[in-house]
Amino acid sequence: MSAPPIDRLAVIPSAPLLLPGATGRDVPDEVARLRDQVTTAVRWLAEGAQPLTVVIAGEPRRWEPAVLSARELGIAWTGRFGTPAAEAKPRADYPTALLVAAAYTDGLQVVCGLSTPGETVALESSSVLVVGGGSARRGEGAPGHIDPRAVPHDDETARLLSAGDGGGFAARDLTVAAELLDDLSAPMAALGGQGAPRTAQLDYYAAPYGVGYLIARWQW
Template identity: 30%
Template sequence: MITRAAVVPHPPLLVPELVAGAVAETAPVRAATLAAAGKLPGPWVAVAVDGSGPATFVPPLSGTFLGFGVDVPASLGGDPPPQPRLPLPVLITAWLREHCATEVSRVELVPPDLTPADCVSFGRQLAAEDAGLLVLGDGSTRHGPRSPGSNDDRSGPFDSRVHALLAAADAGGLLDLDPELARELGAQGRAAWQVLAGVPGPWRCSGAEFFAPFGVGYHVAVWERP
């Protein structure tokens, strides 16, 4: 049974080599992400959102962040030749695995438009896993003038609500998040958070943080059984 889950973001800026000019500015989200992932028991089952989903990635598997500017290798386990174009959530899972010195069972990618009902169904399927659950997903990409998208005043309230729901381990509240609003705000993590909400509780949150460097919202939280 899954007894602990970590919610983390998966931006390239977690990898210091990819943000040589902003290592200090991105240090807080990097440190929080590594700390949360480090609390998970191994092996990990990771769930993330990607346009290539549904898809499953299992070790042995290696990749590189060369497509993001620097040839930083990362492995889910084993030492096969690196694949040139693994999805970003798979690469970040591999990078976290190496830094947390643990094992990954697999990475499950779900599509961005997965319905809340299907998220719940998938979460229930994962519930019996004897693993730590790593939930990867980013918040809104529209926080202010530095954001990748144009500013949207709804981003602040949206990510404030997500942060509050994660901090309260409020699965029902997460399932009430509007998929269309999340899509408009670029909050691709919505489906991954709702998969977590589908894993039967009870849960309590042992810590939750929110960051928004460069105008993108990043949530970090740890849920565990009371």
């Protein structure tokens, strides 16, 4: 049975600050805006087919069962699209990107997979959520040391997302992306061969903490 073509694709950051309790009781305005944009993107994606296929960077493997819930991953959230119910410590043995995906898709059917450079992700549904971020080497407060390539790299990522240019991601140097602590380019490259989307929009692009956060929506 062939994999279904993508109908909707949403991109959200793999940022730890998206997790409940990550910023304490007082949520900074920029974090609140980012969380609102993520919620909007996932809500839009959920209007399409379910289950959602979540794609993050890493070694190729699958998590079972097919239906994940945030609570199973140790995150206390209620509501269909991630309204925090109580603070909870995320389980450290799951990638942050997966924890973010679980938190914002709570109540939805989800199948998960990881991608590695040079491999194509096997899709199981036509609604795809890519969880990954731009460079984490943009400023003094960033996890990595400052790299002058980081901002131009993220600017190009934003351009590709805005243009719906999947081929551009497939053509990127993923070694450079890894050096810049970018965990978005590899999953996007692994989704190559889908053709150009009918519409593409970049909803968010900022780097308030020295890390490039991008949110986008594509529809075929």
